[in-house]
Amino acid sequence: MTGENGMSSLRDDQAYFDELVTTATAALVGDEVLLANVSGERTDFIRLNQSEVRQAGTIDQRTLTVDLVEGRRHVAGSIRLSGVRSIDDARIAALLVQLREQRRVVADDPFLLYNTEPTSTERIERGSIPAPDAALADIRTAGANRDLVGIYASGDTFSGFGNSLGQRNWFQSSTFNLDWCFYLRADKAAKNLYAGFEWNDDAFAAKVDWSARQVAALGRDPISLPPGEYRTYLAPRAMEEVIQLLSWHGAFGRRAHETRQTPLLKMLVEDVTLSPLVSISEDTANGVAANFQSAGFLRPDSVPLIVDGEYADTLVSPRSAQEYGVPTNGAGDAESPLSVAVSPGTLPTASVGETLGTGLFVGNLWYLNFSDQAACRTTGMTRFATFWVEDGEIVAPVDVLRFDDTAFHLLGDRLEGLTDDAEVLLDTSTYGRRSTGSARLPGAMVGAMRFVL
Amino acid sequence: MTDLLIESQTLEDRLRSVLPGDVDYASVRLVDERSERLTVRRNQLEPIFNQFDTGVMISIWDAGGLGYAATTDLSEDGLRSAVDRARYWATVTAGSMVTTAAPRNHATGTYVSPVEITWDTLPLDDRIGLLQQQSRLLGIDDRIVNWGASLVRRDVDQLLLTRSRVGATGRIEQRFRFVYPSLQATANEGTNTQTRTFGGHAFCGQGGAEVLGRYGFGDAASQVAEQALELLDAPNCPTGVMDALLAPDQMVLQIHESIGHPLELDRILGDERNYAGTSFVTPEMFGTYQYGSELLNVTFDPTVPGQLASYAFDDDGTPAKRQHLIENGILVRGLGGAVSQERSGVPGVANSRADNWNRPPIDRMANLNVEPGASTLEELIASIEHGVYMHTNNSWSIDDSRNKFQFGCEYGQRIENGEIVGVVRNPGYRGISSTFWRSLSGVADTDSFTVMGTPNCGKGELNQMIGTGHASPACKFSNIEVFGGEA
Numbered sequence: 001m002t003g004e005n006g007m008s009s010l011r012d013d014q015a016y017f018d019e020l021v022t023t024a025t026a027a028l029v030g031d032e033v034l035l036a037n038v039s040g041e042r043t044d045f046i047r048l049n050q051s052e053v054r055q056a057g058t059i060d061q062r063t064l065t066v067d068l069v070e071g072r073r074h075v076a077g078s079i080r081l082s083g084v085r086s087i088d089d090a091r092i093a094a095l096l097v098q099l100r101e102q103r104r105v106v107a108d109d110p111f112l113l114y115n116t117e118p119t120s121t122e123r124i125e126r127g128s129i130p131a132p133d134a135a136l137a138d139i140r141t142a143g144a145n146r147d148l149v150g151i152y153a154s155g156d157t158f159s160g161f162g163n164s165l166g167q168r169n170w171f172q173s174s175t176f177n178l179d180w181c182f183y184l185r186a187d188k189a190a191k192n193l194y195a196g197f198e199w200n201d202d203a204f205a206a207k208v209d210w211s212a213r214q215v216a217a218l219g220r221d222p223i224s225l226p227p228g229e230y231r232t233y234l235a236p237r238a239m240e241e242v243i244q245l246l247s248w249h250g251a252f253g254r255r256a257h258e259t260r261q262t263p264l265l266k267m268l269v270e271d272v273t274l275s276p277l278v279s280i281s282e283d284t285a286n287g288v289a290a291n292f293q294s295a296g297f298l299r300p301d302s303v304p305l306i307v308d309g310e311y312a313d314t315l316v317s318p319r320s321a322q323e324y325g326v327p328t329n330g331a332g333d334a335e336s337p338l339s340v341a342v343s344p345g346t347l348p349t350a351s352v353g354e355t356l357g358t359g360l361f362v363g364n365l366w367y368l369n370f371s372d373q374a375a376c377r378t379t380g381m382t383r384f385a386t387f388w389v390e391d392g393e394i395v396a397p398v399d400v401l402r403f404d405d406t407a408f409h410l411l412g413d414r415l416e417g418l419t420d421d422a423e424v425l426l427d428t429s430t431y432g433r434r435s436t437g438s439a440r441l442p443g444a445m446v447g448a449m450r451f452v453l
Numbered sequence: 454m455t456d457l458l459i460e461s462q463t464l465e466d467r468l469r470s471v472l473p474g475d476v477d478y479a480s481v482r483l484v485d486e487r488s489e490r491l492t493v494r495r496n497q498l499e500p501i502f503n504q505f506d507t508g509v510m511i512s513i514w515d516a517g518g519l520g521y522a523a524t525t526d527l528s529e530d531g532l533r534s535a536v537d538r539a540r541y542w543a544t545v546t547a548g549s550m551v552t553t554a555a556p557r558n559h560a561t562g563t564y565v566s567p568v569e570i571t572w573d574t575l576p577l578d579d580r581i582g583l584l585q586q587q588s589r590l591l592g593i594d595d596r597i598v599n600w601g602a603s604l605v606r607r608d609v610d611q612l613l614l615t616r617s618r619v620g621a622t623g624r625i626e627q628r629f630r631f632v633y634p635s636l637q638a639t640a641n642e643g644t645n646t647q648t649r650t651f652g653g654h655a656f657c658g659q660g661g662a663e664v665l666g667r668y669g670f671g672d673a674a675s676q677v678a679e680q681a682l683e684l685l686d687a688p689n690c691p692t693g694v695m696d697a698l699l700a701p702d703q704m705v706l707q708i709h710e711s712i713g714h715p716l717e718l719d720r721i722l723g724d725e726r727n728y729a730g731t732s733f734v735t736p737e738m739f740g741t742y743q744y745g746s747e748l749l750n751v752t753f754d755p756t757v758p759g760q761l762a763s764y765a766f767d768d769d770g771t772p773a774k775r776q777h778l779i780e781n782g783i784l785v786r787g788l789g790g791a792v793s794q795e796r797s798g799v800p801g802v803a804n805s806r807a808d809n810w811n812r813p814p815i816d817r818m819a820n821l822n823v824e825p826g827a828s829t830l831e832e833l834i835a836s837i838e839h840g841v842y843m844h845t846n847n848s849w850s851i852d853d854s855r856n857k858f859q860f861g862c863e864y865g866q867r868i869e870n871g872e873i874v875g876v877v878r879n880p881g882y883r884g885i886s887s888t889f890w891r892s893l894s895g896v897a898d899t900d901s902f903t904v905m906g907t908p909n910c911g912k913g914e915l916n917q918m919i920g921t922g923h924a925s926p927a928c929k930f931s932n933i934e935v936f937g938g939e940a
Contacts, residue, residue, distance in 0.1 A: 043915075045915055046546075047724075047914050047915075049551050049722070049723050049724045049726075050551060050723065052549055052550060052551045053519070053546045053549050053550050053551060054550075054551045054552075054724055055519065055521065055813050056519065056520060056521065056542045056545065056546050057520055057521025057522055057523065057538075057539065057542050057813065058521070058522045058523070058538045058539075058542070059523045059811050059915070060522075060523065060524045060525070060526070060535075061508065061523065061524075061525055061811055062525065063506075067500065074500055075500060075501045075503070076500045076501065076502050076503070077502065077503035077504065077505070078502075078503070078504050078505065078506075079505045079506075080505070080506050080507050080508055080525045081525060082525045082526045082527060082528070082531070083525065083526050083531070084526060084528050084531065087527075087528070091505070095503075095505065098503060099503070102501055102503070102577060105577055105578040105581065106498060106501065106581070107498065109497075109498070109500065110497065111497065112500075132542075132545060133545045136545060136546075136549070140549060147723075149723060149724070149726045149727045150727040150914070151727065151728075151914035151915065153915070179727065179728075179914075180727060181726060181727045183723075183726060186731070186854075187730075187731060187852075187853055187854055189726065191727070258598075259598045259599035259639060259641075260598050260599075260639070260641035260646045261599065261639055261646060261648070265644055265646060266644055269643055269644050270644060366730075366852070366853055367850045367851060367852070367853075368850065369848045369849055369850040369859075369861070370848050370861070371848065371859070371861060371879075371881055371936075371938065371939075372861075372879050372937075372938030372939050373646070373848075374644060374645060374646040374647075374938070375644070375938060375939035377938065377939050379848075379850050379859045380850055381850065381851075381852040381853065381857065383852070383853050400852045400853070400854070400857065402850075402852070402857050402859060402883070404859070406939070429916060430914070430915040430916040431911065431916040431917075431918055432916075432918075452859075452883070453857050453859070453883055453885075
């Protein structure tokens, strides 16, 4: 498995995973069932500050997770795969021994559910990614005479599911992701993202040009606004933070609904609704995440979560399905969307400044959390490019502001409209490994947003 | 899976043999982790999860370039491929680096977490039994709609081998044993949902089974459940300017967000501006800036036995020792490792750390502690005419310069005329770091001083999640903007 750059190649990872699952299946005892998941990446990364390199390198990793089932008793574990067959076979064999030993002391799991109707799938998205030195040269050219800070990450990521029942699912993609800012001074910066499957010089140049123009706008003297309520436009990147906070805290998950921990609790208990302009779905068909989950269930193309401001469905993991007696819809254990989409509205994207008139243009929000989760009262900061606009024209950048408001206002009674264009936003997170999450979001015009500090 | 890789002389010889001697600095950092996660939710054992994670990071600094290569392939061929890849990156980046200041340490030494009671005394079925017992103590009322008890153990062995062009070599072996217990009870009535926790963001550390006793894990469940129910009937926290008395398990967060992160030299140098953010602190402030009142004394102390981020060396191989960051309110030292110190010219500490073998080290908090003062907790309460005593963080938000913050807690106690007069729900407060610590008007003594840690601090590009230690007594802050939740 040695590739052209001297480290292992992913070309054979699908076949390798299949071999490992087949070998492990042959080692099962009695009526044991094996559920196996693999995830991995070969990532080149370049971290930059002041248009120079801070750190750069390559990460080559793959993780195998096994759930060893006997009847309704099961224990799970994971190992890192070395890519060397003899080593990995030994590691898997040792893991199975340990899982069997631990299984002796566990009782039946009433919430165990895995797919017993094997459906094999394969999705491979091959990209055209520049060599690291070429990418670095392009990025440094863009950053010449500017203060560029950020991260470039590229390469293959993959995930797979296999079980002893013969099911195999594979998802693999080759992508690049440049997540960067041009900084003007202190905390004044224009943030941008260039990501995809094929690097295109013209597309990158257009992104750089957009950022350069934003930085120029930041050059005006900033103003500090006092706390109060302001008419506000939330750009798609700012909307992403609002939707992410809701997602991470169970707004769309079955378990959080049943245990009354959802931040949208008022929608369950008091028939409160969001604005009829708001429809939210888990849009797997148009996302970049795998369409299968760790127990072997496939995700439907779309799960409607909020329709015209009202609850439609929730994301249901296999365990929740068993616990609450509802069908699973292929959600992961976190029951949080991986490919969330908010339907666009009718506000012309090209003229949001004109529609805003006088108020705040918020390019990015940052560090959101709840002031009162049960009431969905949320706080967070403006960040990067936030401008004061008068009569549709940018007047000045605005020093950072803290908001404290509820989603029932921002996406509810104070939402005036959503833009007619929904932007595709790839998740740049790299905790543990590169994320395959994404969001498709419009901008939102809010009649009044409450700022407190 | 019981053979410890760190004890394999064959592997160590192989790692040593692939380190090149024709570069300015080379290192290989092996991380071998074994962990177990046990959770009982609503009296039902969730699937046990075991994790075995092994890999190495090769680092090469040469001729002004720096390259990393991380791999799970520990065969000689695999390691040599990784070395080649790191060399490639060092070549590609030469001439375009922010810094060419390679680590200079080639230290030799060891560290082992202090373990008083090994887990052999509490075998798996007993551990599960303990959690089930705690779970039953949590689910005591129909209004408690979700509850759980969990125990995570991580054994992490690290071996850092270094080599320089001039023949210097280093060898650092560190064996960490981490324990993370937690309890949670969520109570609901109508639109009012209240959660009380134990552990979570604060009560974790290094050691063996004694860590459970250190924090009173076996005695906490009943109080967690009762306080969750108590909060359902409690009024919202009052809104206004008043005194805030922060319990140690809220001080963890206050220290972390508004002292720790602002003092990280890599943030001050701009490395984090695209993600975690920058800092309101600038290099010229060190040595003169009045960060807090004269009651404020903050140490970087990796020597505290059993604290979550105790160690003997950071991941650049710099020996770690206790040092003051803030002394009598004056900012004296930053949180930056050898590389950041050379870049910034600011004095720092040994805190260049990576969260795993697959990430390069960056400046992180380790143990960052507020030193105890002279007042008893009772004296602090008695000194408050109108205020709220806040316990256990549940919400945190702060701007990218680590200045304007807003934090929330699970459980509040209203103080009037020097006495605790009742419980309030959804207590929160906001402030500005650069001035907040100057409102520190009381620091409790060693009686309330608690050694804690928080397991999940996110930072860096590539993203890294690492544990940090914090110790503090209860602290009083005057004239703070306090608020409650929406009714």
